[in-house]
Amino acid sequence: MIPYATPEEAEAALGRAMTKAEAAWFRYTAATPDFWLYCCCVALVLLVYTLAPLPLALLELCAPAKLTSPYKLQPQVRLSPAAFLRCFKDTSLTMALSIAPLPFILYPVFKFVHQVRTGLPLPSPWESAAQLLVYFLVEDYVGYWIHRLLHTEWCYDKIHHVHHEYKAPMGYAAPYAHWVEVFVLGSASFAGLAIVPCHITTFWLWFIVRPLEAVDTHSGFDFPFSPTKLIPFYGGAEYHDYHHYVGKGSKNNFASVFTFCDYIYGTHKVYFFLVNVHIYKALITISLKKKTSN
Ligand SMILES: [Zn+2]
């Protein structure tokens, strides 16, 4: 809630006139409790995970295979409408049960550890961009080690195997995981916020772009014209698709966003070898041929 009763008070405190964006923010949030602003973040996460995978799901279901196959990472795997629906329903249930109650539990953390501010001034685009970059880097590092831990035998069998049910993932499978994994891996998303506090608008933005990235990584499609190809060290869909394809035995490609952790700790070598000799796609073809002939 903004601690000024009128725009004049806010401008006196700022020592300047409000920008159009700040005036709009004042109008819409002046009387809104911080708790409700925080709850918007959960709504945004649920909305992104519901809507963002939809275009590629429709493309896969409705477009002719010859049109989509060149861009599908595992073109022989065609998911049925029932498979999409089941994944969406299971994911929605897990998210509703594990993420929706979070504001009630984590609000004190948001307020006193993350120190997310809700007032004025609004952050500049550069400030938000720099903070988002920090959050991505921190989350990637923390998430890398949690993901490696999840691939130890006990953790995989008890928890992480759920996320790996989809050997050929789709956007809706991005948050498809055991509820313990949703909590534990999800906590990595909050690590950067504890180091670099931000404005609530950046907080919202973080919980839009991070799920969007997860949906892209699990999309099952790799488009050569994707703008993400321009991001240095960005793993992307093919990188993570290989991790899903290998499954339990995977000792490679643990990073969720960038590839630098895998480079540093040497967990990229097998994947890079396979990509370089073009064996990855051949392996999929052979494996699927075997399956269909059995
Ligand atoms: Zn994994």
Ligand SMILES: [Zn+2]
């Ligand atoms: Zn995954």
